[in-house]
Amino acid sequence: METTERKIIEAAIFIFNADPSASLETVADKAGVNRRTLHRYFNDRMQLLEHCKKDMMQTCQAAMSQAFSSSKEPLKQLEMTLYAGIDCGAKYAFLDQLYSRTSYQQLPPEERETTFDTIKSQWFKLVMELQKQQVISNEISTAWIFLLFGSMISNTIRAVHSGDVAPNDVKKFAWFSFSKSIGIKSHE
Amino acid sequence: METTERKIIEAAIFIFNADPSASLETVADKAGVNRRTLHRYFNDRMQLLEHCKKDMMQTCQAAMSQAFSSSKEPLKQLEMTLYAGIDCGAKYAFLDQLYSRTSYQQLPPEERETTFDTIKSQWFKLVMELQKQQVISNEISTAWIFLLFGSMISNTIRAVHSGDVAPNDVKKFAWFSFSKSIGIKSHE
DNA sequence: GACTAATGTCCCAAGAATGTGACATATCTA
DNA sequence: TAGATATGTCACATTCTTGGGACATTAGTC
Numbered sequence: 317m318e319t320t321e322r323k324i325i326e327a328a329i330f331i332f333n334a335d336p337s338a339s340l341e342t343v344a345d346k347a348g349v350n351r352r353t354l355h356r357y358f359n360d361r362m363q364l365l366e367h368c369k370k371d372m373m374q375t376c377q378a379a380m381s382q383a384f385s386s387s388k389e390p391l392k393q394l395e396m397t398l399y400a401g402i403d404c405g406a407k408y409a410f411l412d413q414l415y416s417r418t419s420y421q422q423l424p425p426e427e428r429e430t431t432f433d434t435i436k437s438q439w440f441k442l443v444m445e446l447q448k449q450q451v452i453s454n455e456i457s458t459a460w461i462f463l464l465f466g467s468m469i470s471n472t473i474r475a476v477h478s479g480d481v482a483p484n485d486v487k488k489f490a491w492f493s494f495s496k497s498i499g500i501k502s503h504e
Numbered sequence: 505m506e507t508t509e510r511k512i513i514e515a516a517i518f519i520f521n522a523d524p525s526a527s528l529e530t531v532a533d534k535a536g537v538n539r540r541t542l543h544r545y546f547n548d549r550m551q552l553l554e555h556c557k558k559d560m561m562q563t564c565q566a567a568m569s570q571a572f573s574s575s576k577e578p579l580k581q582l583e584m585t586l587y588a589g590i591d592c593g594a595k596y597a598f599l600d601q602l603y604s605r606t607s608y609q610q611l612p613p614e615e616r617e618t619t620f621d622t623i624k625s626q627w628f629k630l631v632m633e634l635q636k637q638q639v640i641s642n643e644i645s646t647a648w649i650f651l652l653f654g655s656m657i658s659n660t661i662r663a664v665h666s667g668d669v670a671p672n673d674v675k676k677f678a679w680f681s682f683s684k685s686i687g688i689k690s691h692e
Numbered sequence: 693g694a695c696t697a698a699t700g701t702c703c704c705a706a707g708a709a710t711g712t713g714a715c716a717t718a719t720c721t722a
Numbered sequence: 723t724a725g726a727t728a729t730g731t732c733a734c735a736t737t738c739t740t741g742g743g744a745c746a747t748t749a750g751t752c
Contacts, residue, residue, distance in 0.1 A: 320728085337525035339709060350730050355711065453680075459668035460677045463659055471655040480647035489648045492641075497685035508698085527739060538700050543741060 321357050323347045325371050328364055340364075376404045384438060390446055391500070395491055397439065401469040402487060436462075453499025461498050468494045509545050511535045513559050516552055528552070564592045572626060578634050579688070583679055585627065589657040590675060627653075641687025649686050656682045 318326075327347035331338045340361060344351040358364040383396035443461055446452040452461065472490045475481040481489065506514075515535035519526045528549060532539040546552040571584035631649055634640040640649065660678045663669040669677065 337523075340711095341709075351710095352712090352731075353729055356729085359711080361710080456677050456680060457669060457673065459666075460663060460673075460681075463663050463666070463669070464681055467655050467659040467662070471651055474655070475648060475651050478647075478651070481645060481651070485645065485648075489644050492644060492687075493648075493652055493685035496687065497681035499680075499684065528741095529739080539740095540701080540742085541699055544699085547741080549740080 320347075320349060320353065321367075324349060324354055324357055324364070325367055328368050329372065332365075332368065372404070376401070379404055380438070384442075390442060390449075391451060393442060394446065395495070397442075398465065398468065398491055398494055399487055401465070402472050402490060404469075439465075451500060455499065464494065464497055468497075508535075508537060508541065509555075512537060512542055512545055512552070513555055517556050517560065520553075520556065560592070564589070567592055568626070572630075578630060578637075579639060581630060582634065583683070585630075586653065586656065586679055586682055587675055589653070590660050590678060592657075624650075639688060643687065652682065652685055656685075 324343065324347045327349075328343045331343045331346050340354055341351050343364075344354040347354070354364075358367065379400035380397055383400040384393055386396045387393050440458060440462070443452060443458055447454055447458065468490055472486050475486055475489075476483050512531065512535045515537075516531045519531045519534050528542055529539050531552075532542040535542070542552075546555065567588035568585055571588035572581055574584050575581050628646060628650070631640060631646055635642055635646065656678055660674050663674055663677075664671050
């Protein structure tokens with residue numbers, strides 16, 4: 317079964333993803349819980365945010381790790397990582413926003429650094445390796461590729477959300493576009 | 505010279521772009537104007553938003569139109585359109601957010617429809633033409649391409665903002681990635 | 693200088709969101 | 723069932739935001 321804490325976090329991620337400045341009342345409602353109860357679990361809005369962050373880190377990290385280990389082939393790993401990101405979906409997008417929104421950018425630097433680090437370092441190694449092997453283009457920087465990766469995930473979420481792109485096509489499109497956007501010539 | 509109204513709108517776009525729920529005080533400060541003055545120009549938060557929207561439409565539309573007319577070659581037009589989007593920069597991103605954020609999605613449908621229409625229809629014709637000519641891949645849908653276009657612009661803005669990608673590289677990267685992501689084989 | 697429009701300053705009232713205390717209920721467990 | 727634990731309910735103070743009234747002050751204009 318689901319604990320109340322989890323229900324709240326889940327709701328918070330969902331709600332804040334749509335609107336980062338939504339009221340805690342809204343979150344509590346979504347969680348099917350009284351606002352007072354929410355406050356019992358999380359003293360503070362910030363505390364709730366922190367827990368969301370932790371939750372997302374775990375979820376994404378797990379999905380990413382699995383993606384990495386699903387194949388020995390670097391290119392396949394990259395593809396699987398993208399799919400993992402897409403599957404984390406809303407959660408990822410929220411995290412993304414959290415860190416691009418100025419209001420949260422005044423967080424202590426070490427906070428910002430460590431969040432992605434475990435996922436990110438694996439990912440970077442992978443990409444740099446592929447660049448060395450000339451599988452990925454050297455015309456663009458690794459940082460740019462990283463941003464592309466994130467934006468492709470956001471884009472995929474938006475695509476599904478907008479209803480303009482068929483959900484079944486979306487992963488295929490995403491990999492098609494991402495792989496080419498980083499200069500991969502073709503794939504089976 | 506710049507009118508007070510313009511200064512406020514400019515500031516509003518800048519501020520709301522970073523945080524859509526920022527206070528009007530913040531906007532007024534950014535504009536170097538008293539909050540009371542802001543209220544004299546715009547009765548309402550919504551009214552301010554409307555004016556921002558109008559401003560952005562004009563700016564973007566002008567830039568896009570110019571991009572379209574800068575060349576006869578469809579592919580070059582597309583490239584120029586992307587650059588125009590990037591140059592609109594923050595403004596575009598704001599518009600983008602405005603329409604993807606749920607809170608604004610409850611706007612009357614005709615509002616949403618007409619906003620982009622003039623730009624969008626030209627753009628769509630162009631892309632569909634290029635797809636027909638097999639310059640752009642048919643494996644992906646036009647809607648997806650449109651989303652990619654927007655997300656590439658947002659991404660470019662973020663890249664510059666993050667400081668991880670050199671501003672001088674960014675447009676080049678953007679076109680490199682975008683053109684390939686939609687299946688364009690190569691370009692001079 | 694006198695008159696007018698624009699802006700700044702100060703104040704206020706309504707509303708929303710936040711965080712918390714006190715107490716009633718409900719739910720679980722020994 | 724009794725006792726503990728978790729939730730709901732209500733009430734409250736606090737703060738922030740918003741919009742606007744009243745009036746002083748500054749810039750322009752004739």
